[in-house]
Every structure is written in structure tokens, then in C-alpha cells.
Amino acid sequence: MAAPVPNSQQEMRRRNLTRVLHAVAEGGPASRASVAARIGLTRAAVSTLVDELLRAELLVELGPGRPGGVGRPGSALALTGQGPCGIGAEIGVDRLTVCAVDLRGEVRARASAACANRGGDPAAVAARLGRLVARVAAEAAEAGLRPAGLAVAVPGLVARGTATVVRAPNLGWRGVDLAPLLPAGLPLTVDNEANFGALAELWLGASDGPRDFVHVSAEIGIGGAVVLDGELLRGARGFAGELGHVPVRPEGRRCACGGRGCLEQYAGEEAVLRAAGLPYGEDTGARITRLADRAAAGDTATLRALRDAGTALGVALAGAVNLLDPRAVVLGGALARLAPWLLPSLERELTARTAAPDAIPELTVSAAGEEGPLLGAAHSVVRAVLDDPLAHGPGRGPEGVRRTAARV
Amino acid sequence: MAAPVPNSQQEMRRRNLTRVLHAVAEGGPASRASVAARIGLTRAAVSTLVDELLRAELLVELGPGRPGGVGRPGSALALTGQGPCGIGAEIGVDRLTVCAVDLRGEVRARASAACANRGGDPAAVAARLGRLVARVAAEAAEAGLRPAGLAVAVPGLVARGTATVVRAPNLGWRGVDLAPLLPAGLPLTVDNEANFGALAELWLGASDGPRDFVHVSAEIGIGGAVVLDGELLRGARGFAGELGHVPVRPEGRRCACGGRGCLEQYAGEEAVLRAAGLPYGEDTGARITRLADRAAAGDTATLRALRDAGTALGVALAGAVNLLDPRAVVLGGALARLAPWLLPSLERELTARTAAPDAIPELTVSAAGEEGPLLGAAHSVVRAVLDDPLAHGPGRGPEGVRRTAARV
Structure with missing residues (x-):
């Protein structure tokens, strides 16, 4: 059957905003004209989209002389180093690690703790992880970032579209639903560590x-x-x-x-x-x-x-x-x-x-090596923001993290 | 990145014609109204598309009392049992088989010959197959069908997008390009027999x-x-x-x-x-x-x-x-x-x-069992017609088969 056709103006706009963001994410800072050339839309259409993304504080204009600017100073657009960020976490067999990655893909905060998770009580492991998440989220907030979601890599099988670890032999877990055990207030994704590792390879390679x-x-x-x-x-x-x-x-x-x-x-x-x-x-x-x-x-x-x-x-x-x-x-x-x-x-x-x-x-x-699962998890949240920018303008992001930090 | 959007009216029309044909192919004969309901277009839009497909002689209206008609007599649309057909062929290790399948999916002509192809000269095997194709095409033509393409299943690896059998250990073939050896004048597809068998399962199951x-x-x-x-x-x-x-x-x-x-x-x-x-x-x-x-x-x-x-x-x-x-x-x-x-x-x-x-x-x-590869091959041609109906109206189909029949 034929591919689905976008069924509304709103959907078409969302897609085009996403195309602009991905063009900057993948090709680096660029002028409106070069974004237009990269994605094959008119300069006028791109300018309208860019204005919206500037208002949403997802893109910024690099000022003259600003490092990283290319082409004519002041005209280059870049992803923001503030605003939404992705929180990635990894439950290893003997370590918990959490990081925050901004829209530009930079790791901005990081925390980890050695702990013997093999045979560990899932609630206790999740509580420790929650404390690390809170610490990283607080550090990110100080840098002007707000977490848009939490993605957790686990060494086990996760039922598709759920937060349930069906089986993690090396943790000794079976049928553990992590959703009620992890900080509330942040959209949560749980996936197999190897899946996130492969995605890191795809996205960061x-x-x-x-x-x-x-x-x-x-x-x-x-x-x-x-x-x-x-x-x-x-x-x-x-x-x-x-x-x-x-x-x-x-x-x-x-x-x-x-x-x-x-x-x-x-x-x-x-x-x-x-x-x-x-x-x-x-x-x-x-x-x-x-x-x-x-x-x-x-x-x-x-x-x-x-x-x-x-x-x-x-x-x-x-x-x-x-x-x-x-x-x-x-x-x-x-x-x-x-x-x-x-x-x-x-x-x-x-x-x-x-x-x-x-x-x-x-x-x-x-290239990502042992960091792959953690980075893939954090980047999966960043990509979700780039894929649905309308949901992540200022004041739109989840604001539960400080609450979360207070809860744990 | 977002899915591609159809870039012209023409492309949109082609897609909608295809959707109408698939709706009838998969759901059986139906009135304009039920086709519209199946694919989610307005009745008026569907009527315009149906008129075009009737003129192209890909759809027919089942007359009152005609067997197979459903709903109000005269209003049911069905795929034609004439016009374009798919020619499927299978090169087995000890048998060659060819059939013609009409748009409704019915086998309308068939021929096969026992022959020891193991170690056989590819040109000689292809020439025998060509004679069977000509015989089946002639029989199909007598029934008002015109071959829209030839698809050949082979017991070996075929390089993607080519007619070259890279390796068929049980035939003893290596690097055999079947394109110049098979009847000219018909669009040709060559693929691994197991691929066609799986497609038959998908399409006919x-x-x-x-x-x-x-x-x-x-x-x-x-x-x-x-x-x-x-x-x-x-x-x-x-x-x-x-x-x-x-x-x-x-x-x-x-x-x-x-x-x-x-x-x-x-x-x-x-x-x-x-x-x-x-x-x-x-x-x-x-x-x-x-x-x-x-x-x-x-x-x-x-x-x-x-x-x-x-x-x-x-x-x-x-x-x-x-x-x-x-x-x-x-x-x-x-x-x-x-x-x-x-x-x-x-x-x-x-x-x-x-x-x-x-x-x-x-x-x-x-369910298709040993017939799978042959039927999958023939159906792949039929589906190509349903997917691009504008290329297969009357007088548009390849007319090379009688020439082909004379050539071999």
C-alpha cells in the first residue's frame, strides 16, 4: 500500500520543523539559506520555520565572533546548548551511570556509582538510580537545561513499548516493571542496553x-x-x-x-x-x-x-x-x-x-565502546525532542524533575 | 527524518488509483461506496478514480446476475480477468515451470517440462524456459491476457536489483546474467526461489x-x-x-x-x-x-x-x-x-x-507449499501492475511477447 500522507497542516508544519532541526543537528551550524538548500524548501519557508524554532528556544543565532559560527557572522543557526536535554541511565551489573546530553549532543552532567546489582532488589536499585538522576538533573538545571525525558538501558529483555524487564539473568530479575520504581514526572523509556549501544553507533558514528x-x-x-x-x-x-x-x-x-x-x-x-x-x-x-x-x-x-x-x-x-x-x-x-x-x-x-x-x-x-548504551539512551531523548519540537518549547517541557529530586 | 511526501498531483493520483485496486484485490468485489469506506476517501473521489480504472480496463463492473457479484447487481467492481497478467517461471534443479496469473490472482495458463538442469548450460536452460514462456504467453493471449512482465525464481543467490545469478551451487552456475538469455520485450525480474516462496506466503496466505x-x-x-x-x-x-x-x-x-x-x-x-x-x-x-x-x-x-x-x-x-x-x-x-x-x-x-x-x-x-516460488514470481508481476496502474492501461503493456514467441 502507498505510504501515509500527512493529514493536516499542523502535521506538515511539525515535519518541516523537524527537518530544519535535523539539518542543523546533522550538518552543523548553518545559515537559513544553507538549511534551505540542505532540505530542499524555499528560503522563505525556512525563515518562517526558523523564526518559530528561535521563539521556542530550540535554535539560537550565533553572534558575530562567537566561536563555532560559520559563514557570515550573526547569520549561523545552531542548536541551543540550553533548554531541553536528554537524561540517559545505565543499570550495569556492578555500576549505575547517569548523564545529561543537550540538543547539540554534548554531555553536560554525569554521575555514577559502583554497586553490586546482581541479585539486587529492583526497588532498591531503582531508588539509587533515581538519586543519581536527581543529582544529574539538578546539575543540568544549573546549566540552564531542563530534562525532556529519561531513558534507561538495562542488561536484559524489555517487552516492546513497556518499561517491563521481562528477564535480566545477570541481575536475577524477571518481570520487573521499572515505571513505578523510577522518578515520576519525566517521560520514561526502558530498553535493552545492546539496543541503545547500536543506536549510539548509528547516531554518533x-x-x-x-x-x-x-x-x-x-x-x-x-x-x-x-x-x-x-x-x-x-x-x-x-x-x-x-x-x-x-x-x-x-x-x-x-x-x-x-x-x-x-x-x-x-x-x-x-x-x-x-x-x-x-x-x-x-x-x-x-x-x-x-x-x-x-x-x-x-x-x-x-x-x-x-x-x-x-x-x-x-x-x-x-x-x-x-x-x-x-x-x-x-x-x-x-x-x-x-x-x-x-x-x-x-x-x-x-x-x-x-x-x-x-x-x-x-x-x-x-567508537562509543563501553559508553554506547548510556549515550544511546540519552540521545534517544534528544532525538525525540528533535522529532517533535512543538511539544518542547519553553514552558512545555516536563517540570517534574525538581519535584522528583525532592521526592527521592 | 520524516517520510517523503508525494511531490505532485500525478503521484498522488497514482497512489490513489493503487489504493482503489488494492482495496478490491484484498477485499474482493465491492461497490464504489464500500471501496470509499475501505480506503477512507470520499465517494466522489473514488468514483473519479474508478472511472479511470474502468477506462484503463483494469477494473470491470460485474453485470446483474453475474456470478461473483455482491450487493446490488451491476454496482460491484472487480478486477479484470483480461488485460495485464503476470508470467511466473521457476528454474528447478530437475524441472522448468511457467504460469500466467491474471489480476484476480487466478492461474490461467501453465506449462512445465522435466529436464536435468544440474550442470546445464545456462543458455540452453534459458532457451528451453523461453519456449515455455512463449507457450504460456500465447495461451494467455488467447484468453484475452497480455503479459506485463516475467519473473523467474532460481535456486541460488541473485545480486540485488539485477538478473545475475551470483551462485547456484545445485545448478553449478556462477555469475550468470539471465537478462540476455531470456525473451526480450518483457520486463524481467530474477530472484531467489525462497524469496518468491515467502512472498507467496505473505500475499496468498x-x-x-x-x-x-x-x-x-x-x-x-x-x-x-x-x-x-x-x-x-x-x-x-x-x-x-x-x-x-x-x-x-x-x-x-x-x-x-x-x-x-x-x-x-x-x-x-x-x-x-x-x-x-x-x-x-x-x-x-x-x-x-x-x-x-x-x-x-x-x-x-x-x-x-x-x-x-x-x-x-x-x-x-x-x-x-x-x-x-x-x-x-x-x-x-x-x-x-x-x-x-x-x-x-x-x-x-x-x-x-x-x-x-x-x-x-x-x-x-x-499453504502454497511447493508451488510457492512459482506463484510468488507470477504475483510479483501482478502486484507491480496494481502498484503502477497508469503504466498498464490498454495499449500500454509490453507487446513483445508475440515477437518473443516468434524469436525462440
Whole structure:
């Protein structure tokens, strides 16, 4: 069937305002004339739209001599560094992190706390996270920013369109609805960390980067996400991208998911540490650093463990590549730091097992790395503002954050 | 970015003509008023569009008492059983088949020939196919139909947007461009048979059937295709859906693709026949019938071979399900006929290995079965007509078929 046609003037206006904002967000500060050229509208139409966005305090005019201005001084439009911002949060297995990102994409406030969330009571974890959110929101407010929403990355499956963590084996959570546990007053989004990591790659990576890729990352489990034609594949129930449970040794080790021989059992952090003969310490970052240090020092057991993990990743990714024919495979999260030792065996398997000749996807390493899920979460809120600017003019944003800060 | 907006009156008219045709195609014969209700346009607007489609001889008015008429006699509109038709063709490993399908979706002419295409010279195979196409086109012409295009299903990988078979291991073809070898004068589409099979399932299955599914079929190889939100996933190069080369025993049997332990080596027809202790005979249909007969008679070796094939299918599909979270898995082609003996072990693996709880997709058997690729091919041409009706009025269709018939 034909694509839907915008059904009102209002909707058309909203779309055009969004196009102006995205043109500035993606192409950088620009004059009205160059925005018009970028999006193919007349200069007059763009001027009207720009006036509205200036009034809504989403765009600003860079004054003469102002750093960052391009072209004739005073004529360049830029996204505001004040006004709406996105709050991103990540519930890790042993760390909570929160940040605020402004419309320009800059991180303006940040807080994190080490804490053992494995087996933690969801309400207690959410309360701690809420306090960090309040701290970051207060810091953002001092800088003239107002939070437009909160997006939370979790290491588990989230039912599509809800805030319910269906299953997060490494937290020990099942069927946890985070909505009533997190600060009220802010629009809330909860999603799988690998999904946010892949979105960060899509949004923050090179502008000519691939728009069809499989993103694979690791913290304790293996996270995967599939981006097709610039859109995250969510799946019928929101559970797409579970690369960690693709069978790589069908008769192999039992997995917490109920299956056998899942990728996670061979390339997950716990499996790699065990194979390298290393203890399972306190903090993910420290564990990955230890693995990287040992590998760099040429420790045989560590090198073998990483090579075998690369082989397992290659087998699972070969299946994904044969099924999806993506443009690229991106290693993110902890895998980005371990890439030098994973890639040779991974690439060998992928090359040998890709059925179509000359269809080996590009193998790349995420620039966002371990920050991907957090940044992807915060940016998802920023993009929601850019996509619906009429809802976010001055006085329109949620004002619940100070209330929230008082509540927790 | 926002969806594109139709940029001209002409484009808007084309879209609305298409909406009228699809409303009649999908909802059956209907009055102008009910078409208007189905698509949400005014009765006056629909009347103008309908007049144009009647003049273009794509719609007809069913006369009073005419069978198939509904509502008030004389007022029901239906798709024509004359005018443009789609020619579908299938190059099988041991058979060529061609059919003509009218706008109503009815098969109006059909021809097939047994021939050993394995290792066959592409030019000779294409010439035989061309003669069948000419025969079917001539028969269609006698019934008042004019071919609007030719779509050819092949058991191999086709480079996206071309007529080039990159690799068809079971034909022994590599880099064969079919365009210069097939009848000129008709718009030509060449695609993988599994893709056309999945499209047939999407287009000809129940109207409330799933729009997100993995389709798996078998002739000699294993064919797979992925449909997401009602669209076939093609992949960056056109090679998506290669389920047959998903590793199920990573250290297992060598495969023609260069990999090891691919699904095809455990659930492909050749593997199943060997495991069942049956010879590899002349014709696919006869071989599948023999397997089904033996299984129905309780032959132990055949039952075990099919059970093991179901297990291998379950392992590969579990990977696909964890990655894509589809609404359904559909068994097509020869697998549809063997489903009673494949499903128990297949379902067991899928259930045990799907990571998300309650996310086991529905397991269904294709209604089109072995006819899927052929029907999907013919229907793809019909849908191209419905999607661009202005190009297919009387005298607008390609007239090359009689020329073609004379040429071959």
C-alpha cells in the first residue's frame, strides 16, 4: 500500500520543523539559506520555520565572533546548548551511570556509582538510580537545561513499548516493571542496553557509516542488536538481537536461558575469564582491563581464551550474516577493547562460513565502546525532542524533575 | 527524518488509483461506496478514480446476475480477468515451470517440462524456459491476457536489483546474467526461489496471517527468507535469508559454500535421503513422495532421518528466532509435505533454545507449499501492475511477447 500522507497542516508544519532541526543537528551550524538548500524548501519557508524554532528556544543565532559560527557572522543557526536535554541511565551489573546530553549532543552532567546489582532488589536499585538522576538533573538545571525525558538501558529483555524487564539473568530479575520504581514526572523509556549501544553507533558514528549492521557487545552477557536501513529491529515482542543465545555448540554447555551451547557460554565475560584462568572480580571495567593487560603481555592462556571467544563469535555472526546480509558487523562494549585479540579468529570463521561470495561484511569496532548504551539512551531523548519540537518549547517541557529530586 | 511526501498531483493520483485496486484485490468485489469506506476517501473521489480504472480496463463492473457479484447487481467492481497478467517461471534443479496469473490472482495458463538442469548450460536452460514462456504467453493471449512482465525464481543467490545469478551451487552456475538469455520485450525480474516462496506466503496466505516471519523451504538445498513488517528482507547485497548455511555443527561436514556443518548438510534433501538409506533419484517430487510414503509406513531409518533433520532445522531456526523475534516460522516447499515428521523435533529444539520466555513463534506450514516460488514470481508481476496502474492501461503493456514467441 502507498505510504501515509500527512493529514493536516499542523502535521506538515511539525515535519518541516523537524527537518530544519535535523539539518542543523546533522550538518552543523548553518545559515537559513544553507538549511534551505540542505532540505530542499524555499528560503522563505525556512525563515518562517526558523523564526518559530528561535521563539521556542530550540535554535539560537550565533553572534558575530562567537566561536563555532560559520559563514557570515550573526547569520549561523545552531542548536541551543540550553533548554531541553536528554537524561540517559545505565543499570550495569556492578555500576549505575547517569548523564545529561543537550540538543547539540554534548554531555553536560554525569554521575555514577559502583554497586553490586546482581541479585539486587529492583526497588532498591531503582531508588539509587533515581538519586543519581536527581543529582544529574539538578546539575543540568544549573546549566540552564531542563530534562525532556529519561531513558534507561538495562542488561536484559524489555517487552516492546513497556518499561517491563521481562528477564535480566545477570541481575536475577524477571518481570520487573521499572515505571513505578523510577522518578515520576519525566517521560520514561526502558530498553535493552545492546539496543541503545547500536543506536549510539548509528547516531554518533560516521555520517557515512553503515545503516545495515549487526552490533555485538559484551558486559557479562553478550548483547546483540540488528539495525536495518537505519532502523533498530525490535522484533514482534521486542526481543530481537539475542545473539548471545544463538547456538554455537548445540550439544555444549547448559545456559541460563534453558538452551545449550549458546554463544554467551563461550564468548561471555565469565566464560572468557574462566578459560583464561582469571578470577571473577568485582568490577567489569577492571576485569576487562585485566584481560587486555594480560593479552598485551602475551599471556598464553588469555590469548587462547580470547582466540576461542573470537571463534565462537565468528560462528554465531556467520549465522547472522547469512541470514541478514548486513553491510557491517560492529564490535561494541567490552568487545571493542578486546578487539585486537578477538578479530583474527572471528574474521577467519566469518570468511569461511559466509555463503555468498564477496558478501563478507565490514568488521568494525565501535567508537562509543563501553559508553554506547548510556549515550544511546540519552540521545534517544534528544532525538525525540528533535522529532517533535512543538511539544518542547519553553514552558512545555516536563517540570517534574525538581519535584522528583525532592521526592527521592 | 520524516517520510517523503508525494511531490505532485500525478503521484498522488497514482497512489490513489493503487489504493482503489488494492482495496478490491484484498477485499474482493465491492461497490464504489464500500471501496470509499475501505480506503477512507470520499465517494466522489473514488468514483473519479474508478472511472479511470474502468477506462484503463483494469477494473470491470460485474453485470446483474453475474456470478461473483455482491450487493446490488451491476454496482460491484472487480478486477479484470483480461488485460495485464503476470508470467511466473521457476528454474528447478530437475524441472522448468511457467504460469500466467491474471489480476484476480487466478492461474490461467501453465506449462512445465522435466529436464536435468544440474550442470546445464545456462543458455540452453534459458532457451528451453523461453519456449515455455512463449507457450504460456500465447495461451494467455488467447484468453484475452497480455503479459506485463516475467519473473523467474532460481535456486541460488541473485545480486540485488539485477538478473545475475551470483551462485547456484545445485545448478553449478556462477555469475550468470539471465537478462540476455531470456525473451526480450518483457520486463524481467530474477530472484531467489525462497524469496518468491515467502512472498507467496505473505500475499496468498490468510489476510490476518503474520507479517513478520522466517520462511524455510527445501528442494535440494535449504532456502530461507525473512519477512519483516510485511516486507521481504533483501540484505545489503541481496543475499539475506541464507538459512541453509547457518552453522548447526560448527566442526561438522564440509559444505559446498566453503563452510562446515551448515544446516543444508543435515536437513537438505540429499542429506536426508542419504540418512534414510534411499537413493538419490531423478525427480524432486518423486523423491519427496518416497520419503513421505516411507515415513507414513513407519520406516525406522526414514523416521530417524527426518527427526534428525527436524533437530538441525530447530537449531538453525532457534538462532534465527533469537536474532529476529519473528511472529511465526513457516515451513514451505518440500518441507511442507514432510512437516508431520519434522515438526516434533524441530519444535522441541526451538522451545528449548529460544532465550526470551513466551517468545516461541507460531510454527506453521505453507499453504502454497511447493508451488510457492512459482506463484510468488507470477504475483510479483501482478502486484507491480496494481502498484503502477497508469503504466498498464490498454495499449500500454509490453507487446513483445508475440515477437518473443516468434524469436525462440
